[in-house]
Amino acid sequence: MAVRVDHAVTSGTFSLDGETHQVDNNLWVVGDDEECLVIDAPHSVEDILAVVGDRRVKAIVCTHAHDDHVRVAPALREAVRAPILLHPDDRPLWKLTHTDELWDADLSDGQVIEIGDTALTVLHTPGHAPGAVCLWAPDLGCVFTGDTLFQGGPGATGRSFSDRPTIEASIKAKLFALPGDTVVHTGHGEDTTIAAEAAALG
Ligand SMILES: [Zn+2]
Numbered sequence: 001m002a003v004r005v006d007h008a009v010t011s012g013t014f015s016l017d018g019e020t021h022q023v024d025n026n027l028w029v030v031g032d033d034e035e036c037l038v039i040d041a042p043h044s045v046e047d048i049l050a051v052v053g054d055r056r057v058k059a060i061v062c063t064h065a066h067d068d069h070v071r072v073a074p075a076l077r078e079a080v081r082a083p084i085l086l087h088p089d090d091r092p093l094w095k096l097t098h099t100d101e102l103w104d105a106d107l108s109d110g111q112v113i114e115i116g117d118t119a120l121t122v123l124h125t126p127g128h129a130p131g132a133v134c135l136w137a138p139d140l141g142c143v144f145t146g147d148t149l150f151q152g153g154p155g156a157t158g159r160s161f162s163d164r165p166t167i168e169a170s171i172k173a174k175l176f177a178l179p180g181d182t183v184v185h186t187g188h189g190e191d192t193t194i195a196a197e198a199a200a201l202g
Contacts, residue, residue: 001032001033001034002032002116002117002195003030003031003032003115003116003117003118003140004030004031004032005028005030005074005137005140005142005185006028006029006030006031006036006051007026007028007029007030007051007185008026008027008047008050008051009024009025009026009027010023010024010025010027010042010043010044010047010048010072010158011023011025011043011176012025012042012043012044012068013067013068014066014067014068015067015116016066016096016159017158017159017160023068023188024188025040025041025042025043025068025069025187025188026186026187026188026189027039027042027047027048027057028112028144028185028187029048029051029052030115030120030137030140030144031055031058031115031116031143032055032115032117033055034055034056034116035055035056035057035058035115035116035158036055036056036057036058036115036129037057037058037059037060037061037113037115038052038057038059038061038076038080038082038119038192039061039063039112039127039135039144040058040061040062040063040069040070040146040187041060041062041069041070041071041072041073041075041076041084041125042068042069042071042072042087043068043071044071044072045072045075045076045079046070047091048076048078048120049076049079050092052080056080056082057076057077057080057081057082057086058082058115059082059083059113060073060076060077060080060082060083060084060085061085061107061113061120061135062084062085062086062090062103062107063088063132063133063134063144063145063146063147063148063187064087064090064128064129064131064133064146064147065086065093065094065097065129065131066093066129066147067096067097068121069146069147069187070084070086070094070097070098071097073098073103074098076099077104078184083103083104083105084103084104084105085103085104085105085106085107085113085148086103086106086107087106087107087108087122087124087130087131088106088107088131089124089126089129089131090129090130090131090132091131092130092161093129093130093131093161105175107122107123107124107131107133108122108124109122109123109133110123113135114171118137118139118140119137119139119155120135120136120137120144121135121136121137121138122134122135122144123135123136123174123175124170124174125134125145125148125167125168125170125174125175126146126163126166126167126169126170127148127154127157127162127163127164127165127167127169127170127171128146128147128154128155128156128157128167129147129161129162130161131143131146132146132148132155132170133146134146134148134149134174134175136178136182136189139148139184140185141179141181142182142183142185143175143178143182143183143185143194144185145175145184145185145186146187147187148167148170148171148175149171149175149183149184149186149192149197150186150187150188150189150192150200151186151189151190151191151192151196151197152192152197152200153197153200153201154167154168154171154201155167155187168170168201171197171201172201175194175197176194176197176198176201178194179194180193180194180198181193181194181195182194184197
């Protein structure tokens, strides 16, 4: 059964360092007709469930722990009885949003997450956040980059727990090593490709 990528946009807020901004987040669901992975849990359980449909959610995979990516992760976990996966280096960010609850299992670089007849490979790409990860789906020709790489360049590094040289090193080592025609599904905004961003960043 073919694995596909489903997408929606959901809106809410992002808060860090005492500032709050309105944001639109991409919502990505990867799976077949039976089971799926939810990538990030922004803003609205209802919006996520609308994309999931009647499929079994195998896991909620968080690209990083900024509140606009994990705010409804525990509520979604309750709704679908699936584990939350997060890289442990994002513990300090997670604790800013969820003081009483934790995620269920740690992500690690190189980990393979199977879904349907395919698999995603976890790429640890610190910089935007210390525990930021990208999820590479070689069979699907795409990578889910969260806020590490956008159309137009690297994710923001101006706030706490971020670092510009670190994100550039992550992108060059882990993302620009992928095939150039790999489609980049981002945490916010439009898709891009590895080749287009590699050409822009140099
Ligand atoms: Zn972020």
